[in-house]
Amino acid sequence: MxxxxxxxxxxxxxxxxxxxxxxxxxxxxxxxxxxxxxxxxxxxxxxxxxxxxxxxxxxxxxxxxxxxxxxxxxxxxxxxxxxxxxxxxxxxxxxxxxxxxxxxxxxxxxxxxxxxxxxxxxxxxxxxxxxxxxxxxxxxxxxxxxxxxxxxxxxxxxxxxxxxxxxxxxxxxxxxxxxxxxxxxxxxxxxxxxxxxxxGLVQSPTLVFRLGGIDDDAFRKACQDPSFAYREWFVPYPELFARLAERLDEVDVWVLGGFAGLVERARAAGDLDIPQSRIVGVKLSTPETPHEISVVMTRVLGLDPVDVGSMSEAYGRVYEQIPPIVRFFRDYVPGCADAYLVEIAPMLGVRxxxxxxxxxxxxxxxxxxxxxxxxxxxxxxxxxxxxxxxxxxxxxxxxxxxxxxxxxxxxxxxxxxxxxxxxxxxxxxxxxxxxxxxxxxxxxxxxxxxxxxxxxxxxxxxxxxxxxxxxxxxxxAGAELGVRALEVHPDAEKWPRLPFDDAESERAAESATAAADAELLRETAWLAGA
Missing domain, CATH: 3.50.50.60 (FAD/NAD(P)-binding domain)
Structure with a gap:
């Protein structure tokens, strides 16, 4: 003005x-x-x-x-x-x-x-x-x-x-x-x-990016294969996983949180060196964005989100992680041999x-x-x-x-x-x-x-x-405040539910994470100026 x-x-x-x-x-x-x-x-x-x-x-x-x-x-x-x-x-x-x-x-x-x-x-x-x-x-x-x-x-x-x-x-x-x-x-x-x-450490942030060129059928089959453990929380519950895998034939959008074996293999081969031990993201599909994955694998440890120097350093680190992650998908993940970078988010996702x-x-x-x-x-x-x-x-x-x-x-x-x-x-x-x-x-x-x-x-x-x-x-205005009984989704019975006290999943995740975490403790050193 x-x-x-x-x-x-x-x-x-x-x-x-x-x-x-x-x-x-x-x-x-x-x-x-x-x-x-x-x-x-x-x-x-x-x-x-x-x-x-x-x-x-x-x-x-x-x-x-x-x-x-x-x-x-x-x-x-x-x-x-x-x-x-x-x-x-x-x-x-x-x-x-x-x-x-x-x-x-x-x-x-x-x-x-x-x-x-x-x-x-x-x-x-x-x-x-x-x-x-x-x-x-x-x-x-x-x-x-x-x-x-x-x-x-x-x-x-x-x-x-x-x-x-x-x-x-x-x-x-x-x-x-x-x-x-x-x-x-x-x-x-x-x-x-x-x-x-x-x-005082905050949750690690992520710079999200999208991959295109995904072979949906091949990727879906990999997710349905229990050996890949695409949804790691279900590893202790094979019967529940089988039900979850069936649902993937009927949906186009699903959450990814696993594939730890692929990440470990790429790390051991020297092909991936990032502070993340899983494939994290979402298999996408809208009419304009078919055959895509939203990748949520970049991360920075030790960030101070209200310090401009810390934030600037974080951006440098997460941008460097994107090219090797793209190569990892092409070389290791079924259905992703022709994957390509579509878009990088314009801002860091500070959780x-x-x-x-x-x-x-x-x-x-x-x-x-x-x-x-x-x-x-x-x-x-x-x-x-x-x-x-x-x-x-x-x-x-x-x-x-x-x-x-x-x-x-x-x-x-x-x-x-x-x-x-x-x-x-x-x-x-x-x-x-x-x-x-x-x-x-x-x-x-x-x-x-x-x-x-x-x-x-x-x-x-x-x-x-x-x-x-x-x-x-x-x-x-239509907000939900729980005044009446909450509405259950009509497809609810088709989906498996994890136990509320899900200690088995947490223990399995901890076991698979420990080795990677030991390697990655150095990632926090930059916070202290090292």
Whole structure:
């Protein structure tokens, strides 16, 4: 905006752009949903995104976790609208079940960006791209209510953004932090945590890429061969694997998590030297993307996602891993002899960063026990899926369908500030489930709805809004809050289910991982400057 725009330029050389009801910072899955939800409620809404497109990492990955491991539908609302609309237009697969991830949808990455912008515009949202968040604008409020610390509360009243147009100030009644890193909340002075207890290391990130030229029949047959163990969680359960293998004849999209023997053979031959010991990814098929695999094998150990030097080094490392992984697929994986690189994601997939401490904190026990809360505004059911911060493969804990309370989206000690997506208030373990795309869409929709209701009531304090009003608005919009019995997918009985207490799978995975991990401990040395 130029200096002649609304508000002009203030004394500090920062342009002012009037007041908004809701400002959403970050245009990934959570931010897109938050902005659309707020706009549909009638709030004057601004979405700020640093890239030249919206959707973030959700525009590069299949979407996992619409259902829990009992194949009950736990995410609907905007997430379901996006998936259904794309599928109806031929740009996404139908929902396919998966015994570990619940369910998944393969989404055409570019048509998802198109749809997201279209729905934002239809909701009346103003979208500013290439707009980099700089700092939160705050004021101190004395004798504040429930959200105060020591009788004083920090109220977020807006944000400053840097762009080609210069530094601009945007004032707003409520700000929703969907930055993924909790940038707004941290700038405002909110409490935060990062990484696992003890060493602070976060889940290893991945730069996703797509391979084309896959011989679907040959690759499917390899996946159906138990000797390849394409889905490693089923190794201790041969009867369940046989049922799973049968299902591959009837689906075009399925999750990959195995082939450890092939990776080990390539490593022993000197053909593959990466900090991953499995083929991880998704066999894709949409009308525009047949014969493809989304590869989720690159990884960096020891990353600090909020340190620019660490992030820059991480990009260098993951880009170097892609050519040898492509060669590995061609030389070792059945059906992939003619595989070729289609596309590399435009950004690193950071699974975990800062987590803002909220009025409530979502824990692993909440997930494992399937706890519900009176102020639940979203649900999840994806397993606790932790891509190990200091090793290969993943650690997994099965969960029950669980609720996400509004308090986990409200920053403790703050007024006028909500957060959604992977920077919500949760432990390291809990965010291993709540970070996946459909759940981020659900928490974004909840935060945007709560922000709009707060702003339209003339305030900035979300705690003044009755959570039941937020719940009613979400239910009216089609969100799933578990008010009635969760709907079981009609194909549920056709799919095998892993035991809830799946110790056998975890033990098998640990055994197959130990040797590779011992080799890869050197990968964390760069964090200390070695």
């Amino acid at each position: 130029d200096g002649t725009g609304t508000g002009g330029v203030n004394g500090m050389g920062v342009q002012s752009s009037g007041e908004w009801d809701v400002i959403v910072v970050g245009g990934g899955a959570a931010g897109v949903a938050a902005a659309i939800a707020a706009g549909r409620q009638g709030a004057r809404t601004l979405l700020l995104e640093r890239s030249g497109f919206v959707g973030g990492i959700s525009a590069t990955l299949p979407w996992l976790g619409f259902h829990d491991q009992d194949f009950q539908r736990v995410v609907r609302g905007l997430a379901g609208e996006f998936a259904d609309t794309l599928a109806a237009e031929g740009h996404a697969s139908p929902i396919t079940l998966d015994p570990k991830c619940g369910s998944l949808v393969a989404v055409h990455p570019h048509y998802w960006k198109v749809l997201a912008l279209r729905l934002l515009r239809e909701a009346g949202v103003t979208v500013l791209l290439h707009a980099l968040f700089v700092r939160a604008i705050v004021e101190r409020v004395e004798d504040a209510g429930e959200g105060a610390r020591g009788g004083v509360c920090t109220r977020v009243t807006g944000v400053e953004v840097e762009s080609k147009s210069g530094r601009t100030r945007f004032d707003g009644r409520v700000v929703v932090d969907c930055s993924g890193d909790g940038d707004v909340a941290v700038s405002a002075g909110a409490d935060w945590e990062k990484g696992r207890t003890g060493d 975990e960063s800062r987590r803002i401490v909220g009025d409530a904190v979502l824990t692993a026990d909440d997930l494992v026990e399937g706890r519900r809360h009176p102020d639940d505004v979203a649900m999840g059911g994806y397993h606790i899926d932790i891509h190990r911060p200091s090793g290969t493969w993943v650690s997994s804990t099965n969960v029950r369908a669980y609720g996400i309370p509004l308090g986990a989206l409200v920053a403790r000690g703050m007024s006028g500030l909500l957060m959604a997506g992977k920077c919500l208030s949760a432990t390291h373990e809990a965010v291993g489930s709540a970070r996946v795309i459909p759940i981020c869409l659900a928490t974004g929709e909840a935060a945007g709805t709560a922000a709009a209701l707060t702003a339209l009531a003339g305030g900035s304090e979300v705690r003044d809004i009755d959570p039941s009003a937020v719940r009613r608005a979400l239910l009216a």
